[in-house]
Amino acid sequence: MKSLSIFLAILAANIFCFAQNTPTAIIEDFIPSTCNQPGQEYPKVNSQGYARFRIIAPTADSVRVSLGLGGRGGTKLMQMPDTSWMGTTEGPMDEGFHYYNVRIDGGKFNDPGALNFYGSTRWESGIEIPAHDQDFYALKNVPHGMVQQVLFPSPSTATSRRAFVYTPPGYGKNPKTRYPVLYLQHGWGEDETAWSNQGHANLIMDNMIAEGKIKPFIIVMTYGMTNEVKFGGMRNFKIDAFQTVLTDELIPYIDANFQTVAKSAKRAMAGLSMGGMETHTITLNKPDIFSYYALLSGGVYSVEEISKSPSKPKLIFLSCGSKERPDGVKNAAIALKGAGINAVSYVSENTAHEFLTWRRSLRELAPLLFN
């Protein structure tokens, strides 16, 4: 491609963007998103949080990216003189990770420039708007734990099921050292890859351990939509199938195969969104298994629920983004504290129901666990 056509394309993309808006000074410091496929220039992001897309489909009639201003159908791309399709989001996006897809002539595809992440029950494109606090989940030159894929037997579903297990740096060096375990669940439409891929849970842990902010523990992540084979939404969701896999199959497998402290006092469960709903139900159904409960954008516990439970949790952690319903989690934590329960709430500033909320929630939760 000629550099003149690149210039024209960028110019045209900006004109398009200005045309939609009261003029905003878009700073031309766009760089490739950190979620791009190797060697790919687009999509790009700038320091203000704008995202710019470029899709090659010379004879397409229309190309639209699902990201942009909610409710307005995302960002419509415009065909450039070089036949590529380009466009910039109408406004800045929230910091952090976003799923998206590309509509081409009425079909839904992924952006060939971006890596794919499992969300909405499909592998979707992902983009990362640099966050001012992105350092806490950055890949740094510190000792790294490992993320292991395990295939555990599940008689109840007659399958071998997959889980990912984060073990902290130094794990296994001393066979006598045993670690607490956090069972950490994804949200609806995601799977057991979410917390490592888009959540960077392993890097958050590595960094906090290196800084001495937490004591090492194991994290186990598995698939939580056990009975949602047809992806029929949450309406008919029943907890039983997943609860059986988790409590009767996965936990015994982990305790038999990893250096865990196989006791309720050293076991936590947390989940985001639907995973929070699962955490809520399972911790109350099985009060002897977990001692630390955390719901990330996933509802609250009432005082009544906890009072009725035969076991008293050592911690209840409730969080969400400031663009969700922060008063709900704040008030629930206040009420629980008033009833003598160790409850903590956390609100992630300027984020919604997205992964930056949950990365930050894990960072806030981790130091409170297993003390």
Next chain:
Amino acid sequence: MKSLSIFLAILAANIFCFAQNTPTAIIEDFIPSTCNQPGQEYPKVNSQGYARFRIIAPTADSVRVSLGLGGRGGTKLMQMPDTSWMGTTEGPMDEGFHYYNVRIDGGKFNDPGALNFYGSTRWESGIEIPAHDQDFYALKNVPHGMVQQVLFPSPSTATSRRAFVYTPPGYGKNPKTRYPVLYLQHGWGEDETAWSNQGHANLIMDNMIAEGKIKPFIIVMTYGMTNEVKFGGMRNFKIDAFQTVLTDELIPYIDANFQTVAKSAKRAMAGLSMGGMETHTITLNKPDIFSYYALLSGGVYSVEEISKSPSKPKLIFLSCGSKERPDGVKNAAIALKGAGINAVSYVSENTAHEFLTWRRSLRELAPLLFN
């Protein structure tokens, strides 16, 4: 969608297929490919090896799948009465795994129905044509090893680099048990995910260990295109950058962090295609590090090369598909054997330069290692 339109669509797809060909009796026993995304019906495959695709892009002008008969531009899809695009490969495909992509109005995209696999320096769609011998890489109810993601420090590239490590079932239970290690490389345009994702190396090992066909060993897989950041093809490839990462950084890291036998006599290197070329070069450059050498569709060793080397390999394994150049590997092995070197060749029947060749090659290689 109405069932009538499904019927018409299938009928039309068949008419289209027959129209291109001398009529072939396509057996209508199509089932979803095992590489499909969860819940996705298409692409489908039948018992004869035909693949059938369905893409939603109502207002597209043309949709074409890169798979089909080589050199003829793949399979052109036809728009159905329900506006979806459908088509069936002109003939049966080779058994095993194939990468592909979808051309929509001149752009290259992935099939939203299929999972993605890293090949050709991008995440591509993948499809699996059921192989008559697929049982050896099937997920079975046997004890499973683990596949661990490690991030190892690499001063030479100033990065933390990723490797995947397969540890066999029972690994770690006895801290005194130590295992040999196979370093196993992907091909050009692939990465360290290839041997687990599309190669099923872990399942091949689990199954052979369960059947008592091999003694357990560790497999380490890392990224081999260290200096190919611009993906400029192989012309300017130099081995130095990768060789340094492998021999000076990764091997010491693995020996320090896993229960290995840290000796040349218990270390093997193998690679497919470009990874074979790397194996060839590095084993000759560093004769003290590996004792078992294997090139899978990746060239041969000459008697002269081995005779000049100060170390004598315990095994040279050369393989390829019968649709590649099998005489090359057969003759090279015969020549090496004639010179007193323990050389073995293997030819995968009815496969080309694709992953079924390499899955089978690993199955043939594994029992010969570390004896």
